[in-house]
Amino acid sequence: MISMVLDEGLAVASTPDSENGPAALKRSLLITIDGPAGAGKTTVSRRLAARLGYRYIDTGALYRGLAYAVKTAGVDYRDADALTKLFDDTHLRFRSASDGVHLLLNGVDITAHIRTPEMTMLASAVSAEAAARRFLLDLQRGMGAEKKAVFEGRDMGTIVFPEADVKFFLDAAAAVRAYRRYLETAGEGRQTLADVTADMHKRDQNDTRRKLAPLKPAEDAVRIDATGMDVEAVVAAMMAVIAEKCGA
Numbered sequence: 637m638i639s640m641v642l643d644e645g646l647a648v649a650s651t652p653d654s655e656n657g658p659a660a661l662k663r664s665l666l667i668t669i670d671g672p673a674g675a676g677k678t679t680v681s682r683r684l685a686a687r688l689g690y691r692y693i694d695t696g697a698l699y700r701g702l703a704y705a706v707k708t709a710g711v712d713y714r715d716a717d718a719l720t721k722l723f724d725d726t727h728l729r730f731r732s733a734s735d736g737v738h739l740l741l742n743g744v745d746i747t748a749h750i751r752t753p754e755m756t757m758l759a760s761a762v763s764a765e766a767a768a769r770r771f772l773l774d775l776q777r778g779m780g781a782e783k784k785a786v787f788e789g790r791d792m793g794t795i796v797f798p799e800a801d802v803k804f805f806l807d808a809a810a811a812v813r814a815y816r817r818y819l820e821t822a823g824e825g826r827q828t829l830a831d832v833t834a835d836m837h838k839r840d841q842n843d844t845r846r847k848l849a850p851l852k853p854a855e856d857a858v859r860i861d862a863t864g865m866d867v868e869a870v871v872a873a874m875m876a877v878i879a880e881k882c883g884a
C-alpha cells in the first residue's frame with residue numbers, strides 16, 4: 637500500500653473570515669465540491685473553507701502525486717501488478733509552508749512538478765485505475781472523519797462521501813473553462829489555447845466515461861453553473877445554501 641501521511645499542511649484551516657459564517661460554524665459540516673476541470677473549484681473551495689474556518693482538501697493533488705510516482709518509476713499505469721508493487725514503496729505526504737501546501741514524494745518536494753500538462757493528463761489516466769482509487773478512497777475518508785472540511789474533486793459527493801452534509805456540483809461552459817485554464821498556464825508559455833482546449837476535452841471524456849467513480853453530480857448535489865459568475869458570487873451562493881441547510 638502507498639503510505640500517505642497528511643499533516644496540517646493540507647488543512648487550510650483558519651479563523652472564519654466573515655460575519656456570514658456562524659450558522660455553519662455551529663455545526664461540523666462536511667462539504668463536497670465536485671465538477672470538471674476549469675470550473676473554478678479550487679479557488680472557490682479555498683475561499684469557502686477560509687470563510688467557514690474549515691480545512692480545504694484538494695483531492696486532485698493526491699491523484700497528481702500518484703501520477704508523478706508512476707512517471708518517475710517508469711511504470712506502465714495499465715499494468716495493475718506493477719502499479720500495486722510501485723505503490724507498496726511509495727510515500728506521499730503534504731507539508732504546509734509559508735507559500736502554501738507542498739506535496740512530498742518519498743521525502744522529495746514534487747509540488748513544482750505536478751501541474752505540468754503531462755502530469756495533468758497522466759493524473760486523469762492513473763485516476764481510472766482501481767489501485768489508485770482504492771487507496772485514495774480510504775485515505776480521503778480518514779481525512780474527512782472529523783468533518784469541518786471542504787473536499788474538492790470528482791467523486792467526493794458520489795463515492796467518497798455519499799453522506800456529506802452539503803454537496804455542490806460546480807460547472808461552467810467548456811469554452812469558459814478552457815480559457816480560464818489557459819490564462820492560468822499562459823505565463824509558463826507551455827500551451828496554446830487550442831492545446832489547452834483539446835487536453836481539457838480529452839480529460840472531460842476520461843473523467844466522465846471511466847468505469848470507476850466517474851465524474852457526475854450526486855443526486856442530492858446543488859448544481860451551480862459558474863459561467864457568468866465571478867468567484868465571490870459563487871461563494872456567496874454556496875454560503876446561502878449552507879446557511880439554509882443549517883436552518884439559519
Ligand code: DC
Nearest residue numbers: 695696697699759760763789790791
Ligand atoms: O482536480 P485536478 O485537475 O487536479 O485533478 C487531476 C485528475 O485527477 C483529474 O483529471 C481526475 C482525477 N481526480 C479524480 O479522479 N478524482 C478526484 N476526486 C480528484 C481528481
